[in-house]
Amino acid sequence: MKLITAIIKPFKLDDVREALSAIGVQGMTVTEVKGYGRQKGHTEIYRGAEYAVSFLPKIQIEVAVKSEMVEAVIETISGKAKTGQIGDGKIFVLPLEQVVRIRTGETDGDAL
Amino acid sequence: MSFDCKKVGTCAAVAAGAILASSGTAFAAAPKIDSGDTAWMITSSALVLMMTIPGLALFYAGMVRKKNILATAAQSFGATCIITVLWMVIGYSVAFTTNANSNLNQYIGSFNYFLLGPMGLNATSTLAPTIPESVYMFFQMTFAIITPALIAGAIADRMKFSAFMWFMSLWLLFVYCPIAHWVWGGGFLGQWGALDYAGGTVVHLNAGTAGLVACLMLGKRVGYGTENMAPHNLLFALIGASLLWVGWFGFNAGSAVTANVNAGMAAAATQIATAAAALGWMIMEWMINKKPSVLGMISGAVAGLVAITPASGFVNPMGALVIGFSAGVVCYFASVWVKKWLGYDDALDTWGVHGVGGALGAMMTGMFASNAINSSAKGWLIDGNAHQMLIQFYDVGCTFLYSGIGTFIILKLIDIVIGIRVSRDVEVEGLDINLHGETVHG
Numbered sequence: 001m002k003l004i005t006a007i008i009k010p011f012k013l014d015d016v017r018e019a020l021s022a023i024g025v026q027g028m029t030v031t032e033v034k035g036y037g038r039q040k041g042h043t044e045i046y047r048g049a050e051y052a053v054s055f056l057p058k059i060q061i062e063v064a065v066k067s068e069m070v071e072a073v074i075e076t077i078s079g080k081a082k083t084g085q086i087g088d089g090k091i092f093v094l095p096l097e098q099v100v101r102i103r104t105g106e107t108d109g110d111a112l
Numbered sequence: 113m114s115f116d117c118k119k120v121g122t123c124a125a126v127a128a129g130a131i132l133a134s135s136g137t138a139f140a141a142a143p144k145i146d147s148g149d150t151a152w153m154i155t156s157s158a159l160v161l162m163m164t165i166p167g168l169a170l171f172y173a174g175m176v177r178k179k180n181i182l183a184t185a186a187q188s189f190g191a192t193c194i195i196t197v198l199w200m201v202i203g204y205s206v207a208f209t210t211n212a213n214s215n216l217n218q219y220i221g222s223f224n225y226f227l228l229g230p231m232g233l234n235a236t237s238t239l240a241p242t243i244p245e246s247v248y249m250f251f252q253m254t255f256a257i258i259t260p261a262l263i264a265g266a267i268a269d270r271m272k273f274s275a276f277m278w279f280m281s282l283w284l285l286f287v288y289c290p291i292a293h294w295v296w297g298g299g300f301l302g303q304w305g306a307l308d309y310a311g312g313t314v315v316h317l318n319a320g321t322a323g324l325v326a327c328l329m330l331g332k333r334v335g336y337g338t339e340n341m342a343p344h345n346l347l348f349a350l351i352g353a354s355l356l357w358v359g360w361f362g363f364n365a366g367s368a369v370t371a372n373v374n375a376g377m378a379a380a381a382t383q384i385a386t387a388a389a390a391l392g393w394m395i396m397e398w399m400i401n402k403k404p405s406v407l408g409m410i411s412g413a414v415a416g417l418v419a420i421t422p423a424s425g426f427v428n429p430m431g432a433l434v435i436g437f438s439a440g441v442v443c444y445f446a447s448v449w450v451k452k453w454l455g456y457d458d459a460l461d462t463w464g465v466h467g468v469g470g471a472l473g474a475m476m477t478g479m480f481a482s483n484a485i486n487s488s489a490k491g492w493l494i495d496g497n498a499h500q501m502l503i504q505f506y507d508v509g510c511t512f513l514y515s516g517i518g519t520f521i522i523l524k525l526i527d528i529v530i531g532i533r534v535s536r537d538v539e540v541e542g543l544d545i546n547l548h549g550e551t552v553h554g
Contacts, residue, residue: 046407047407047461048452
């Protein structure tokens with residue numbers, strides 16, 4: 001099992017959610033986050049006072065899937081979240097040791 | 113005798129003369145209260161009050177950081193309350209009644225209206241004979257409220273509330289009241305013929321100068337120039353600026369003190385100048401900073417309102433258009449570039465918008481005043497009266513010097529006794545929680 005964490009542009013969330021749902025991903029967790037990568041930040045100017053905004057708003061999605069689905073999920077997210085512009089985001093894949101569904105007590109593959 | 117020119121200097125002189133002439137003898141005709149004028153002036157008073165609360169409170173609070181929103185709004189609200197009471201106690205008397213000693217009357221009114229004692233139900237002022245004096249006193253009170261409250265923009269984010277309330281009180285009595293008397297109450301500037309329809313120098317240059325002096329004395333905010341001090345909620349600022357715009361019809365058209373043709377033309381001039389100024393600032397920003405910001409548009413609108421204030425009852429619509437557009441461009445440079453070059457921290461640009469806009473408006477009033485619009489005025493460009501420019505310059509100079517020196521002395525005294533600036537810890541953590549014990553979002 002793998003936990004896939006992806007940081008994407010906020011306005012791409014709906015496209016990504018629909019596409020993941022279509023390939024059989026059963027659920028996801030979404031968080032509004034701020035951060036920076038190669039895009040760095042940008043500057044804002046208020047009556048001539050310039051401020052560097054170093055953290056830009058992004059959406060972080062977390063999806064837990066069986067190992068055989070990892071490639072499909074990565075492809076889907078990459079395809080849907082891509083604009084070709086700097087700041088499209090990143091995908092991290094982490095090993096997942098255990099999963100428990102609280103209501104039923106099911107574990108691992110059954111709980112995904 | 114038409115009193116459609118309460119705030120025309122020459123008219124104030126006539127009024128003062130009328131008082132002298134009538135002393136010892138009965139008035140030729142008893143003043144007659146006009147119901148239309150009275151209705152308009154009560155409405156105007158409420159409109160001008162709305163400019164301070166919630167207009168100015170929202171305008172300023174939207175431009176500060178989240179930790180100082182309530183403290184900034186509290187300054188407008190607190191000023192409204194303390195000034196209302198002080199105006200009733202002695203402010204109105206000093207500013208708008210006639211001193212029996214005609215030499216002293218050049219500079220200051222009488223003390224006879226202490227606690228508004230002589231103001232009975234049917235009393236009228238010689239400065240506004242067609243409305244009850246209670247209404248005239250209230251109308252002028254709302255001007256007295258907003259003028260000191262404007263200074264809060266320059267000192268935002270770092271002044272003690274206690275020091276602020278003392279500052280408002282002393283500044284009202286020792287700076288605003290005398291200057292209002294000089295121009296509108298029968299004093300020397302009015303007698304010279306200074307044209308200030310609704311307060312370009314008395315209100316805006318006066319407050320702007322005080323703001324400049326105050327921000328220099330307080331020093332820069334902690335982190336100025338390095339930390340992010342971006343406005344917390346520009347939508348508040350936009351609502352506030354819009355309320356200022358709407359309320360300003362009470363300010364300018366109300367300054368006719370009657371519901372007549374001058375009030376109508378002043379209202380039209382105000383609307384035209386404000387829109388032109390907002391466009392002026394927008395265009396400059398669009399060309400130089402590449403984006404037309406909301407903060408720029410609303411700042412330009414306020415600059416236009418300020419600049420048309422002294423001119424509103426004297427100029428025709430074309431004059432208003434030129435004055436407005438000029439104000440947008442000039443105040444943009446004052447607030448965005450001059451402040452940066454000189455390095456003072458006029459936090460919300462009280463000087464850049466009100467000081468510079470007020471002085472510009474006063475000078476341009478001399479240029480564009482038209483005898484065809486107001487029979488008590490003769491301007492330079494239309495009527496060929498270049499001398500008016502000199503009088504306007506005296507008006508600007510006297511206001512700047514007196515306001516600057518008066519503000520310095522008052523703040524120095526308050527600083528010695530209780531201190532004017534909050535501690536560094538309080539400033540960094542925020543004024544809301546430390547000075548008022550509350551925060552805007554629970």
